[in-house]
Amino acid sequence: MPEQDDIFGEVISIYTRAQAIADGVLVDLSDLSFTFRPGLPILKEAGIKFPVAMTSAAFARTVQDPDTDEPFPPGQDVSGRLWDVLTVFKLYARRNRGDIILFPVSVQNWVRINGKRKTSVKQETVDLKAVCGPGDNAEPVITIMLPDED
Numbered sequence: 278m279p280e281q282d283d284i285f286g287e288v289i290s291i292y293t294r295a296q297a298i299a300d301g302v303l304v305d306l307s308d309l310s311f312t313f314r315p316g317l318p319i320l321k322e323a324g325i326k327f328p329v330a331m332t333s334a335a336f337a338r339t340v341q342d343p344d345t346d347e348p349f350p351p352g353q354d355v356s357g358r359l360w361d362v363l364t365v366f367k368l369y370a371r372r373n374r375g376d377i378i379l380f381p382v383s384v385q386n387w388v389r390i391n392g393k394r395k396t397s398v399k400q401e402t403v404d405l406k407a408v409c410g411p412g413d414n415a416e417p418v419i420t421i422m423l424p425d426e427d
Contacts, residue, residue, distance in 0.1 A: 293413045294330070303330040303420065311359050319356060323363045325419075328412065332422040338403050339382050350385045350398040358384065366407055366421065378407045379424065
């Protein structure tokens with residue numbers, strides 16, 4: 278059997294999932310700061326067995342924009358918004374048995390006019406895509422992203 282380098286040539290660059298998490302490109306959802314009950318990761322509480330990460334763009338649109346420290350709309354917090362994303366993901370994952378799952382999430386975000394935040398909120402539907410694939414060590418991992426991200 279031919280070696281990979283014989284077929285495809287020498288590897289030019291490798292960017293691992295761990296590096297993407299360290300760089301902030303991906304947000305690791307197994308982080309203990311995402312929890313309802315102290316010491317219990319939100320993924321375990323949600324019944325998700327595989328490691329899950331979200332792209333920073335998907336995280337900013339549905340959970341929290343890491344570039345701002347603005348307060349959330351009334352009745353909102355990081356754990357609650359993340360719980361909503363994971364719950365909708367699980368519902369769609371049960372119905373669809375493929376490697377790629379498309380699902381919508383409804384979120385409340387501040388209304389902005391000319392980049393300035395107003396005191397009112399709006400309900401938005403954000404389409405997401407979850408991809409199950411191999412992690413850095415070929416283990417199954419899930420990455421949640423916006424549909425146009427790859």
